[in-house]
Amino acid sequence: FAPPLLAGKRVVITAGPTREALDPVRYLSNHSSGKMGFALAEAARLAGAEVVLITGPVALESPKGVRRVDVTSAQSMYEAVHREVAGSDLFIACAAVADYRPAEVQPHKIKKDASLEQDSMQITLVRNPDIVASVAALADKPFVVGFAAETRDLLSYADDKRRRKGLDLVVANDVAATGIGFNSDENAVTVLGENLEQAFTQASKSIVAGSLIELFAQQMGAGER
Numbered sequence: 359f360a361p362p363l364l365a366g367k368r369v370v371i372t373a374g375p376t377r378e379a380l381d382p383v384r385y386l387s388n389h390s391s392g393k394m395g396f397a398l399a400e401a402a403r404l405a406g407a408e409v410v411l412i413t414g415p416v417a418l419e420s421p422k423g424v425r426r427v428d429v430t431s432a433q434s435m436y437e438a439v440h441r442e443v444a445g446s447d448l449f450i451a452c453a454a455v456a457d458y459r460p461a462e463v464q465p466h467k468i469k470k471d472a473s474l475e476q477d478s479m480q481i482t483l484v485r486n487p488d489i490v491a492s493v494a495a496l497a498d499k500p501f502v503v504g505f506a507a508e509t510r511d512l513l514s515y516a517d518d519k520r521r522r523k524g525l526d527l528v529v530a531n532d533v534a535a536t537g538i539g540f541n542s543d544e545n546a547v548t549v550l551g552e553n554l555e556q557a558f559t560q561a562s563k564s565i566v567a568g569s570l571i572e573l574f575a576q577q578m579g580a581g582e583r
């Protein structure tokens with residue numbers, strides 16, 4: 359009898375988009391649906407882990423047996439991750455986090471200024487904290503897996519992110535190809551590590567997630583007993 363691959367392990371996963379407020383009714387965001395991150399949470403749970411799923415705004419049901427923490431902005435996702443990540447064994451950053459947010463959130467709805475008849479407006483953006491890099495920099499860090507959503511030079515950009523952010527593994531996701539990536543039901547990815555390059559061909563996000571969790575467990579040594 360072999361216990362499940364991640365039995366006794368604590369896994370923290372981010373999913374979905376973040377929303378960066380401009381005013382009380384408008385925000386900057388992206389097309390992430392949360393499907394890939396939720397599929398990973400379900401697969402980790404099925405592999406026996408205790409799972410915390412920190413998610414931006416999505417229209418998905420929580421996977422069974424997973425603890426879900428809802429957040430909105432990159433800053434609130436950063437804070438939730440650092441409340442949950444202590445003592446975890448594996449951190450998977452699947453969320454599409456906004457790199458920048460408006461420097462100021464207007465307290466009231468931004469009005470068109472009729473007297474100026476302005477045809478354009480400028481918004482100053484400031485950098486958000488890099489969540490996955492901040493986890494990878496912790497003294498007592500879990501095994502850290504990031505994603506890299508790229509529209510060209512997939513593997514070289516992804517591997518560059520792995521090194522720059524101090525990740526154990528990066529999952530390269532071509533988000534220019536049709537039928538995979540953002541908001542689709544299927545995905546195809548390549549996982550890169552120091553001495554690893556493993557491709558997973560197109561399949562449902564749930565199947566891809568199962569294969570990824572198996573690989574992460576192997577790579578973090580959780581499978582050794």
Ligand code: PMT
Pocket residue numbers: 372374389390391392393394395432451452453454455456457486487488489490491503504505506507508519531533539540541542
């Ligand atoms: O949600 P779905 O519709 O199912 O789509 C899945 C997906 C395409 C969103 C997913 O597979 C994916 O690729 N997620 C990463 C999206 C992304 O924003 O990638 P990036 O290359 O911009 O970021 C690189 C890594 O840094 C990611 O792990 C990201 O979570 C992390 N990051 C980025 C910025 C930031 N401020 N903090 C972060 O932690």
